[in-house]
Amino acid sequence: MSIIMKGSEVAAAMKEELLREVEKLARKGIVPQLGIVRVGARPDDLAYERGAIKKMGGVGIRCKVIELSESIGQADFEQEFSAVDNNPDIHGILLFRPLPRQLDEQSVRNMINPKKDIDCMSPVNIAKVFSGDESGFAPCTAEAVMEVLAHYAIDVRGKRVTVVGRSMVVGKPLSMLLLKKNATVTICHTKTINLEETCRNAEILVAAAGKAAMITADFVSENSVVVDVGINVGSDGKLCGDVDFDAVVAKVASITPVPGGVGAVTSSVLAEHVVRAANSLNGLS
Incomplete structure (x- = not known):
């Protein structure tokens, strides 16, 4: 039975720490x-x-x-x-x-x-993310993926991780965050030759290409971990991800839903970044 990695669980755990940090600032x-x-x-x-x-x-x-x-x-x-x-x-x-x-x-x-750039617009923060400097702010969605993996105790060290998507909002910065945690990262995109085969080789697959239901069961291996970052509107008018959830869920070990997955964690990361910025700007970190 696959584990559905719900963003609400991650956000709830993050909320407790955020409340403690905000209270420290309030004092x-x-x-x-x-x-x-x-x-x-x-x-x-x-x-x-x-x-x-x-x-x-x-x-x-x-x-x-x-x-x-x-x-x-x-x-x-x-x-x-x-x-x-x-x-x-x-x-x-x-x-x-x-x-x-x-x-x-x-x-x-x-x-x-x-120091106020909490969603990684500034070239300074982009450079910090790509150089592994943790004092910079990574894009909130990319960091939300890392929060989901950490919460569900998915260790990326040495794992084969394939990221489908090369945007500066998710794909590229997320790949840098994964590399910093010692994952072995392959970056793919919609024009990658043999994309299915490359994705099947992954132990952890992150879909962030922005194309509805492009990741089908043929793209995933048995017992892999699938993180769906996509937010799309399907042909039925409902929100859906880049992964064909119904086709993939029975095959993999863990998967995030859309909606209710990574997106539910992004605003928690945003809040965490505001608190970090408040500490930094007041000389407290």
């Missing part, structure tokens, strides 16, 4: 605060924002939402972002991306204080 008169910068009102951004606000509130972290017009110009956008970046009461910044076409994202990547 020093510090209330950690997240600044959410949103340009426009895309439904997916609003959904994530609601979830983030709920998660932060549940552990005593304040939230400040800075909503900007979808038609805002570059100069005004940079001015607004700079105000958030320089606000001493805001310890972590989450910018919803992609930005509208008229805005240059690279400028704010270079502008953001790396």
Whole structure:
């Protein structure tokens, strides 16, 4: 019988530690605060924002939402972002991306204080992740995968891990986090030749390509561990992952569901990063 690795269990365990850390800050008169910068009102951004606000509130972290017009110009956008970046009461910044076409994202990547860059926009944090420097903030989703594996006592040391996806949000940084834990990592993508065979060779398979149900039973080996990072809308209009869950679940040892898997842990990692940033900015770590 496969183990369903539920994100809610991981998030519940993380919440206990977060509450302790927030209480320690409170005793020093510090209330950690997240600044959410949103340009426009895309439904997916609003959904994530609601979830983030709920998660932060549940552990005593304040939230400040800075909503900007979808038609805002570059100069005004940079001015607004700079105000958030320089606000001493805001310890972590989450910018919803992609930005509208008229805005240059690279400028704010270079502008953001790396100590407030809790979702790894800054080249400084990207370099730290790729060099194995744990003082940097990794992307929240990539780190959420590591949290799931750790919670379910899945040791990656020496294991053959295949990551399907090469984005800077998940695939590449996650591969670096896995390498730091001494996994043997293969990075694949939708154009990889013999993708099925490469995936079948994996003891741990992470699907992060952004293509609904592309990982079928033919892609997995018996008793492997499958982590599904994909968030897609299937032909039936329901949320689904990159893995064909029903076809794969009986074959593997452990698997994350979608929804209710890695995505449920991402906002907990975000909260953890805000607390880390609050400690760092106040000279406590």
